[in-house]
């Protein structure tokens with residue numbers, strides 16, 4: 385009886401393991417069958433559900449004009465969906481050579497082999513600075529290590545991460561279903577003092593901006609009058625804020641930032657829009 389019980393336990397354990405393994409082989413083909421949870425260089429392979437892939441790419445408003453990079457691309461599903469369902473070009477970077485080859489075969493089989501390229505490489509070595517959209521499903525510390533590189537990318541680059549955030553760089557959008565994901569827009573570097581022309585022809589105008597990622601604040605100094613800017617917003621390279629002039633008229637300023645120059649309009653009711661420019665001091 386005792387031996388029968390032991391045999392039953394072993395049989396049960398083997399059965400469970402077998403079921404577990406069968407459940408967790410995913411996305412492979414006859415040449416390579418990756419196992420969910422298998423080791424990767426810096427993080428294991430765990431695929432994002434197709435449902436969440438679609439939501440992440442939709443949140444990032446991916447279009448045929450985009451170049452999407454998936455960092456640690458696994459079986460290629462994010463890159464493939466970006467090309468197949470959103471018409472984008474996509475590049476996946478995957479360290480595991482067998483996984484990278486499988487992902488390229490998956491892309492070819494999906495009919496988007498021309499628009500999807502899988503690079504067998506390391507996300508900390510490969511250059512992804514040309515991406516207009518970056519996607520990832522990594523780990524919190526890897527996101528933080530990548531953060532300085534991402535923040536140096538072109539302002540307006542969209543970034544979405546499955547499961548993990550970017551530390552104190554707060555997300556613009558949090559996705560909660562079917563699982564957690566985050567979305568950011570790379571902000572332009574706007575911190576500093578800007579000398580503005582066109583706002584008030586009689587008075588020197590200085591815009592002083594402080595910045596914590598996309599969150600900004602500051603003051604507008606026109607002649608000797610200084611006031612906090614109202615409702616400031618930074619969306620990639622686009623900055624907007626309001627201010628009140630000496631005759632108590634409200635103005636809405638919308639400018640685009642290009643390195644050390646800004647250009648845009650100052651709108652106020654009852655007046656023509658005024659073109660304004662500015663240089664970082």
Ligand SMILES: C[S@@+](CC[C@H](N)C(=O)[O-])C[C@H]1O[C@@H](n2cnc3c(N)ncnc32)[C@H](O)[C@@H]1O
Pocket residue numbers: 423424425426427428429430431432454455456457458459460461462477478479480483505506507508520521522546
């Ligand atoms: C959690 S999976 C995500 C796969 C895919 N992005 C998805 O969301 O379905 C992470 C992938 O990153 C790969 N990886 C780990 N470290 C890497 C590195 N340093 N460079 C490139 N790929 C890496 C792993 O092999 C694995 O396929």
